Amino acid sequence: MATETLSRERVLEIIEECGGDKEHLLSILIEIQRECRRNYINEASARVVAEKLDIPLVQLYDILTFYAMLETKPRGRYIIEVCNNAPCYISKSHVMAKFLRKELGINFGETTPDGMFSLQYMPCVGACNIGPVIKIGDKVYGNLNEERIRKILKELRENAQ
Amino acid sequence: MVTSMHIDPNKMVTIKIDGIPVTVPSGTTIMEAARKIGIKIPSLCHHPDLGVRAFCRVCLVEDSHSRRLKTACNNLVDEAGDITTNSPKVRKARKTVLELLLANHPQDCLHCERNGKCELQTLAAEYNIRGNIFDPVWKPVPKEMSNPSLVRDMTKCVRCGRCVEACQAIQTTNAIGYSGRSTDFKITTAFEKPLSESPCVYCGQCVAVCPVGALYEKDDTQRVWDALDNKDKFVVVQTAPAVRVAIGEEFGMARGAIATGKMVAALRRLGFDKVFDTDFSADLTIMEEGYELIDRIKNGGTLPMITSCSPGWINFVEKTYPDLLPHVSSCKSPQQMFGAIAKTYYADKMGIPRDKMFVVSIMPCIAKKYECQRPEMNSSGYQDVDVVLTTRELAKMIRMAGLDFNFLPEEEFDHPLGLGSGAGAIFGTSGGGMEAAIRTVYEVVTGKEPQSLDFTACRGHEGIKEATLDLDGMPVKVAITNGLKNARVLMDKIRAGEADYHFIEVMCCPGGCVGGGGQPFRTTAAIREHRMDGLYKVDKSLPLRQSHKNPDIQTLYSEFLKEPNSHLAHELLHTHYQDRSAK
CATH class of the missing domain: 3.10.20.740 (Ubiquitin-like (UB roll))
Structure with a gap:
């Protein structure tokens, strides 16, 4: 479903599907970002939203940069979010974080050169019993070790082909 | 809040x-x-x-x-x-x-544009700050100098948000806004684009309210010094109406004090070969614009017709309301009319080669710097106006030349491009352009002198004023607005087909040019009122208060242009606009 860039028509459809007015702005933006393969909202899409909802583009940009969940620059196709709260830390999430950095060759907040993965931290998702956990899209992965992480990355790479 | x-x-x-x-x-x-x-x-x-x-x-x-x-x-x-x-x-x-705040601010005050006029520097002095308690955390950000009008040096920004308030709430231009949070919080354009790719109209209201050296006009004083020092150049200067009632503030004179004579003396001592007046070309604008209006009313042209003197306003229409461009008068602004006449009629009359003539404007405006560089503003075959300086930049030159402004004698403008009527003078305030036009149009249409030349319905700084004028049985409905937020209201009315006006005066800045982005810092609404009063006093004190009665304007037509809206007048004094909206 995700595409490289959303067409003007698709952005207009999303706006309508999400309620079509300013009150639904955040839902609209999240949905646009979700459909964009690189997990961000580009200027062209933002311009369509600004025009349709009659919000000055510069004010929309304020909103886009205010919320941590919204991004205005391309990110990885898969965003790997690592829990950095205490219970996961006790379950050695920092070791998993270090392994992910090494395996992907990027730091947190960065994206792999092939545009496949981004690394970022997230707060607790309430799955402490299976910590350390990471979240990719809507899916939470627990009971992690190096082997399991390698497998997850491999599966995602294959899935992307 | x-x-x-x-x-x-x-x-x-x-x-x-x-x-x-x-x-x-x-x-x-x-x-x-x-x-x-x-x-x-x-x-x-x-x-x-x-x-x-x-x-x-x-x-x-x-x-x-x-x-x-x-x-x-x-x-x-x-x-x-x-x-x-x-x-x-x-x-x-x-x-x-x-x-x-200082830990997050570079402390190169000595080299800063606002040295001596910076509100942060003033407070640091008032609070007896003698050193840095905290380690510096500021990081240099490249200056944005990509446009002819204004410089953004965000390294100096203190994130006070005044500029955003001016841009979004006062002008509704929405060129700049906030982005990020906490330590990432900053002021920027949408998607960090240069101003030239934003809706910015270069009105400079952001510059006017910036407390520090983060926003300022592009300094062109050196180019003027160079021209003055160049023996090959014949350097003439024109001064906009609103400058004479503001420049005095830079030298401790009262708010709105009329400093015309001292300003002329200062310009002469700086070395300008001729000191002329934009009031003259404002009179010329009234002739061209007045006849254009009469023509549009009589021959079914696009109405309402809207004034075109304010370059920030023109930028706004081109970027935001391009569909309404046919409503805008085709007249160039008085600044550009002056340049075109100076480098054709005047240069030829004086036997000065056009390429040797150097035209400087002193303007209350930052957008004028952009306007003079528009490629279409070269009717003489050369750039008609070479350099635009703001009121503040002129004050800088006067200080650098060591002139004691208050001590200077009162001198008169040179002729023939230095004679302006009272109608030309009030061009510098909201409502003045309209009143000036009516003083002439009334007489042209009715053949009679108006009972009074004071059309007071036009005056004052309210956001939107409306009036219906009786031109001897022919009702003419007019509207006057200042500040782009108010202008937007009228433009939306026109778009919706609900505006039954004949003529609308729009000035981009609040209060008109007296509140321009190039005027002395710390301008407020109260100070604008003083400057406005100053201009009406100038008008009242002049024997000549109607543009068409200006003898030098009459000579210009009889010797050169022939008649208003003639073929030559169109070539030199009128222009075309283009859609510059973001696509």
Whole structure:
């Protein structure tokens, strides 16, 4: 479903599907970002939203940069979010974080050169019993070790082909 | 934000400030109440004409009962009671806030555009700051100099938000805004684009309110010094109406003081070969624009016709309302008409080669710098106006030349491009362009002199004014607006087909040119009023108050242009606009 860039028509459809007015702005933006393969909202899409909802583009940009969940620059196709709260830390999430950095060759907040993965931290998702956990899209992965992480990355790479 | 719940402005509230009782209307801020008893509470983000943001945190005062600190700019007297503005705790807190601001601010004051005129520098001096308590955390950001009008040096930005308030709330241009949070919080265009790719119209209202050296006009003084020093150049200067009632403020004269004569003397001593007046070309504009209006009314042209003198306004229409461009008068602005006439009629008459003629404008405006560089503004075969300086830049040159402005004699403009009518003079204030036009159009249409030349319905700085004028049985409906937020209202009315006006005067800046982005810093609505009064005094004092009666304008037509809107007039004095909206 995700595409490289959303067409003007698709952005207009999303706006309508999400309620079509300013009150639904955040839902609209999240949905646009979700459909964009690189997990961000580009200027062209933002311009369509600004025009349709009659919000000055510069004010929309304020909103886009205010919320941590919204991004205005391309990110990885898969965003790997690592829990950095205490219970996961006790379950050695920092070791998993270090392994992910090494395996992907990027730091947190960065994206792999092939545009496949981004690394970022997230707060607790309430799955402490299976910590350390990471979240990719809507899916939470627990009971992690190096082997399991390698497998997850491999599966995602294959899935992307 | 100021809480506006349960505020009854008719109710009076009495509070104590430093033990002194103050009675003010409910809804007054602590800062305003303190002013009433002569206490100035420092602030970097507060500005009397702008909405309250409480970003800078300098204006701390102490609640005498709870001993808590609160900001004076956004807390109201209603909940105040007893306030201390000068306690050890307050002084220490304000000083710390300033020290924190300075840790995030480069301290190259000596080389800063605002050296000596910076509000942060002034406060640092007032609070006796003699060193850096905190390690510097600021990082250099490249200056944005990609346009001819203004420079953004965001390294200097203190994030007070005044510029955003001016851009979004006052002008509704929406070129700049906020982005990010916490330490990433900054002021930027959408998607960090250069201003030239934003809706920016270069009005400079952001520059006018910036407390520090983060926003300023592109300095062109050296180019003027170079021209003055070049023996091959014949350098003429024109001065816009609004400059004469503002330049004095730079040298300690009263607000709105009329400094025409001293300004002319200063320009002559700076070395300009001829000192001319944009009032002259404002009279010329009235002739061209007036006849264009009469033509549009009589021959079914696009109505309402809208004035085209204000370059920020033209940028706004081209970028935001391109579909309404046919409504805009095809007349160039007085500045550009002057340039075109100076480098054709005047140069030829004086036997000066056009390429040797150098035209400088002194303008209250930053957008004029962009306007003079438009490629279409070269009717003489050369760029018609070479350099535009703001009122502030002229003051800089006068200081650098060591001229004691107050000591200068009153001198007169040169002829023939230096004779302007009172109608030309009032071009510098909102409503003036309309009044000037009516003084001429009335007489051209009716063949009779108006009973009074004071069309007072046009005057004042309200956002939108409307009037219906009786041109001897022919009703002409006009509207006057200043500030782009108000202009937007009229443009939307035209778009909706609800505007039955014949003629609309729009000036981009609040109050018109007297409130231009190039005027002396710390301009407020109150100061604009003084400058406006100054211009009406200039008008009243002149024997000549109608553009078409200006003998030098009459000579220009008889010797050169033949008649208003003639073929030659169209070539030199009219222009075309283009759609510059973001696609």
